[in-house]
Amino acid sequence: METRAFQKIHTRITNITKATCSLKATGVGYEELAIVHGKLAQVVKIKGDTITLQIFGGTEGIPTNGEVIFSGKPPSLKVSDALAGRFFDSFGNPIDGGPEVEGEEREIGGPTVNPVRRKQPSELIATGIAGIDLNNTLVSGQKIPFFADPDQPYNQVMAMVALRAKADKIILGGMGLANDDYLFFKNVFDNAGALDHIVSFVNSTEDPPVERLLVPDMALTAAEYFAVDKNQKVLVLLTDMTLFADALAIVSNRMDQIPSKDSMPGSLYSDLAKIYEKAVQFPEGGSITIVAVTTLSGGDITHAVPDNTGYITEGQLFLRKDTDIGKVIVDPFRSLSRLKQLVIGKKTREDHPSVMNAAIRLFADASNAKIKQENGFDLTDYDERTLGFAKEYSRELLAIDVNIEIDKMLDTGWQLFNTYFTKAEVAIKEDLVSKYWPEEEGLEERRKKEPSEAKA
Amino acid sequence: MAEKAKRSRGKVISIIANLVLVEVDGPIAQNEICFIKLSNTSLMAEVIKVHEPIAYVQVFESTRSLTIDTEVEFTGNMLEITLGPGILSKNFDGLQNDLDKMEGIFLKRGEYTIPLDPEKKWDFIPLASEGDTVTAGSWLGEVTENQQPHKIMVPFKLTGTFKVKSLAKKGAYTIKEKIAAITDGEGNTIDLTMTQKWPVKVPIKVYDSKPRPFRLLETGVRTIDTLNPIMEGGTGFIPGPFGSGKTVLQHALSKQAEADIVIVAACGERANEVVELFTEFPKLDDPRTGRKLMERTTIIANTSNMPVAAREASVYTAMTIAEYYRQMGLKVLMLADSTSRWAQALREMSNRMEELPGPDAYPMDLTAIIASFYARAGYTCLNNSKTGSITFIGTVSPAGGNLKEPVTEATKKAARCFYALSQDRADSKRYPAIDPIDSYSKYLEYEGVKEYLNETIHEDWISNIASVKNFLIRGHEASEQIDILGDDGVPVTYHVDFWKSEVVDFVILQQDAFDEIDASTPVERQRYMLEKVLSICNTGFSFDAFEDVAEYFKRIINELKQMNYSEFESDKFKGHEDQLEKIIEERKDA
């Protein structure tokens, strides 16, 4: 941050807490940036001539006679095409050894898009992962998080989605990102030859947690530049939003605000919504799609962070290990893409909604059968068949290592129905069944030939 | 008339997010609106607490870069909106700014628009005559707004009786032009235009009485109309965890409900959901009138990323518009998604003011605030003996999906219909996920309602509702026993009971909001299907083994569902019905 020559330097700090300090000053604007004893800070409260500053790097070592210089403006980012391919810290300073980016200076956390200037999202984002494309189809302009326990490979899946999504720009916002994960993203993008259309803002586990608060706004300011000014399709990856919320809690608790559920600030919903609602489809073609990660503790989705997130985003993707096949799958029950109905059966084959629903229903029957089995009850023939189906469905379609076209996913679905079920059990509309039910010999034919054996 | 009071002024002395403290030089009122004068723009704010000489104001915009000592001008008015022809089909923000009139892609801070079109000419027809005695709310004339009659009324703010001194002749006028003059008892004359202003937080009360609602408001949603109906002028709420279908259900209501006017307040929810309304409503037909849905609809959008303080204003703005149309003798449906976001906005502000917090840090008077808001709905007899109504249905988004939280509990006390969305039903895609056993409509206990339903639908209607609910409960109990004792540990009749309740579930309760035909079921068709399903439930069936029960009832359900998907009484519908009768014959007890 530049400082100007005429700026007044203050040297009397009156109050210091773990995250904030206060001093007397006049002419200061709300949310203005300052440097306190060499550390970046932001005005969070003004009461008469007493200014309270939030110190992003923490207040360790700040003396009462430390120098305070006000910048006269809120946090900002210089935007231009030169952002592409670059890595920055939470403040927008390069961390890749490259030069400062020249460009137009824009305040971060800027205004809201007028809802009447938005377009209804309608473009499908294909990822090749059937657990997503088939059951939880993504649409450009959508905002959706992965809900995952910390041991799940969410960053890997997210990187895979990003590379296959055919976006013009990918913006990575890393919050509390482990150095290994940072290097992972860098390598994956590099190996894919994609680095030139990626912009990264990274707060690592070694950086002070409060700095993270700037990362989503930095990433989204860059995203808005490409989506609005350049009409590009931008994909924003935010990982991990739970760590972002933790930083919010640290600051609000230090400011003596009354915490609401799970020690989170009462404004958590609005704070998260301001970020996620930047996802948008513009009529001119530009779009911002947000794929985020919200880590759970012990799978608890009623915790304030996933709970508020679920109320804001357009669905969520759950990863879970399926012990029957020993692979990570996209859980078809708890995952949901709320925008999928805008594209499935419209931008994809007509049988998409029916195949998706029937398969999930049969998979649910299988989990009921499993519960029966675990409780020591006898299984019916139908139960047995659902179990067989579930295993193949999991391996061929739900596993995250599947990478096929959507038509192929639908064909696979029909084949599994044919192998394990009768048409009546699958219960899909007549006209679709007559068009797509496979020719090959299936359960019904086998039953007709050898009724006793097939029923056994 | 009273001498124009001098407006107070003040200076900013403290800033914490959008709570600003202002030192004021004169009198101010609670809820008075003021403007904070930045160098290039003014920010609108509302007084929410006074501690002389300091006013606590909540700013309806971001306070970024605001400094101490900034000038503040008070207006002498509370937050008011403009009522007049041209409100329908508009997309307003929470402060009644016309979103379509705002320039640019982004909402600019401090940009306020005039809500109604000042140039448009309206064809005015006088309804009153010179010399008539009138009071606030009296109908003076009428214009046609989107092909509906729109009454021009004596301003609600006026008290006492007046005589019509002059009234415009039939002809075209703008909202700026004088259309009438009335004189009070002392001979003072007041000129009137087609518009008036009203402070949104004050209920409009120029009516004779509010009798108990008794008439059904058809929604086309079977699990509501058949099981737990809402009445014209009734209140209801829809609590449910995220993703359980609150918004889809409200959108269905806004499309299908049999109302003259629909006011939708999108309060602190997703912008894309509002865009869906903007995009679809101008294309969709209102099945009752053949006109576009947008013609009867007004949308108040304060999405989650718009200023938090304006969320509160947005629900009041919407309610005031609803009351305005009710005064014209119209049937208004108002929907708000989600009232929890409004309560959260109150909580954020209350915390910033360091008020003593109530449960979950919500303000202490939350229950009273919610109750007085719901009380603005109702079935109303106007002073001219016509009737009008506001039916209000809000959604509630309970934290963690747990219904034991302050907003749900407070709303339960205020609203008469409770449509609880269940996570289990949503997970198993049994939409709409309204829990049939937990949910209720208190209106079913009203004698007047019972009489009305039995008279207008069928003489057995009320007893049929009781009986279908009974089958649901019995099926639920049977399924619990089967889970504990195992499929073959219970008599086969338990399986039959369970599957009969599944028939009710799949055919009456579940409804595909995205299917053209199934989405909306007229009451006559609901009656037909309910009787069909009940006749199956009342039939005895014989089975040798429990394995056969599920397969058999799945066939029954399939035919009934195909009926739901077919045009009522079409050949296709009848074909499936014939099929169904054959299946029933297979196992029916002699």
Ligand SMILES: Nc1ncnc2c1ncn2[C@@H]1O[C@H](COP(=O)(O)OP(=O)(O)OP(=O)(O)O)[C@@H](O)[C@H]1O
């Ligand atoms: N009646 C229905 N028919 C089919 N699908 C439905 C129905 N209701 C809900 N859904 C599915 O559930 C999803 C979520 O529904 P909806 O957006 O109404 O939830 P919500 O309760 O409003 O959630 P939130 O509190 O997060 O806003 C929809 O996108 C749709 O996929």
Ligand SMILES: [Mg+2]
């Ligand atoms: Mg919703």
